[in-house]
Amino acid sequence: KMIALVFVASAITFVALVTATLVYLKMASPNAKLEILQTFLLAGHHMKKMGFGALYHVRPHEVTPDNRAICRMKIPAHLCGPSKMGMPLSVLMAIFDDVSTWSAVISEPKKRPGVSVHLEAKWRASGDSPILPEDRMIRIESSLIKKGSTMAFIKMECLDDKTNELLAEGRHTKFLPMPFAYEFIFQHLFPFVEVISSTFGGEAKKNDALIEAASEKGIYQHIGKLDWSREKEGVATGSLKVLPIHKNPMGGFHGGAQSVVAQLAAEEIKKGSNSSVREMQMTYMSTGKGEVDIEAVKEGEDVRVLLRKRKGGGVVSEGLFKF
Numbered sequence: 001k002m003i004a005l006v007f008v009a010s011a012i013t014f015v016a017l018v019t020a021t022l023v024y025l026k027m028a029s030p031n032a033k034l035e036i037l038q039t040f041l042l043a044g045h046h047m048k049k050m051g052f053g054a055l056y057h058v059r060p061h062e063v064t065p066d067n068r069a070i071c072r073m074k075i076p077a078h079l080c081g082p083s084k085m086g087m088p089l090s091v092l093m094a095i096f097d098d099v100s101t102w103s104a105v106i107s108e109p110k111k112r113p114g115v116s117v118h119l120e121a122k123w124r125a126s127g128d129s130p131i132l133p134e135d136r137m138i139r140i141e142s143s144l145i146k147k148g149s150t151m152a153f154i155k156m157e158c159l160d161d162k163t164n165e166l167l168a169e170g171r172h173t174k175f176l177p178m179p180f181a182y183e184f185i186f187q188h189l190f191p192f193v194e195v196i197s198s199t200f201g202g203e204a205k206k207n208d209a210l211i212e213a214a215s216e217k218g219i220y221q222h223i224g225k226l227d228w229s230r231e232k233e234g235v236a237t238g239s240l241k242v243l244p245i246h247k248n249p250m251g252g253f254h255g256g257a258q259s260v261v262a263q264l265a266a267e268e269i270k271k272g273s274n275s276s277v278r279e280m281q282m283t284y285m286s287t288g289k290g291e292v293d294i295e296a297v298k299e300g301e302d303v304r305v306l307l308r309k310r311k312g313g314g315v316v317s318e319g320l321f322k323f
Contacts, residue, residue: 033063033106040105043193046201048249052257054210055079055222056095060102069102069142072161077134078215086130089277090263091219092158092168093121094256100142100154100172107144107152111186114152114174116255120281121170131168137161152176223260226294228268234298236268239310241291253288253316258307262319265296266303275323288316
């Protein structure tokens with residue numbers, strides 16, 4: 001029996017090592033990396049609730065030989081703000097969040113998406129008209145700046161898909177370590193991930209319905225009504241109940257949803273000033289669930305926003321907005 005057990009263990013180890021080696025070698029090809037991303041996203045579609053990501057549902061179209069992950073999209077009406085203001089910077093930053101994660105996934109055999117630590121974005125184009133109006137065709141490119149065993153640093157660019165005009169850019173810092181089971185499966189058993197997820201996952205139909213229903217109302221309607229209190233000059237406070245549509249696949253408050261909420265808070269402070277957000281950054285500190293308190297404070301020409309856990313809890317995230 002002992003010999004049999006040793007033989008089985010050795011066989012499993014051998015298969016795992018061969019599989020990992022083959023996957024690593026395959027990852028050298030841009031086409032293979034695109035296939036890896038597609039399989040990674042398909043597994044998530046079967047296994048996890050999409051939440052906020054269903055509202056924009058971006059997918060990779062290309063991985064270049066220099067490892068840039070690329071997606072293209074036509075700006076839909078439901079991602080634009082009211083009064084033909086175009087797509088807000090915070091919504092673009094939510095899309096940056098997803099696309100930049102692809103760069104982390106294809107950078108190593110473990111395919112770790114990690115979690116966000118810091119995310120920032122700023123407009124590069126100028127003008128009085130909306131930079132990202134409805135129906136504009138854009139291209140978002142993401143590339144890895146540097147990666148270690150625990151951290152990844154990624155840059156993102158948003159360009160006009162026809163003229164290549166740089167419209168916006170961003171940076172994303174991610175903490176990479178994932179649970180042991182995830183790292184083992186996605187490194188050693190990745191060729192079987194699609195079969196496993198489609199067999200045992202039950203979220204695909206629900207996610208498809210969520211994606212289809214996303215365009216039925218605007219992005220701010222999905223966030224929900226925020227009742228602001230303006231008891232102090234230069235300060236606005238409010239709260240938000242974190243609903244399923246606000247969450248990420250792991251069940252926490254989606255970083256992109258937090259950025260949209262924070263921008264709404266910053267704009268409440270600047271209401272009537274005829275100015276708009278030109279640059280923003282978010283630092284993520286803990287998982288937000290349940291109800292979240294929001295506080296926006298004017299700091300000179302800038303606005304700082306804090307999202308806290310309900311009733312004096314810890315800080316979920318902090319945003320800084322420049323107008």
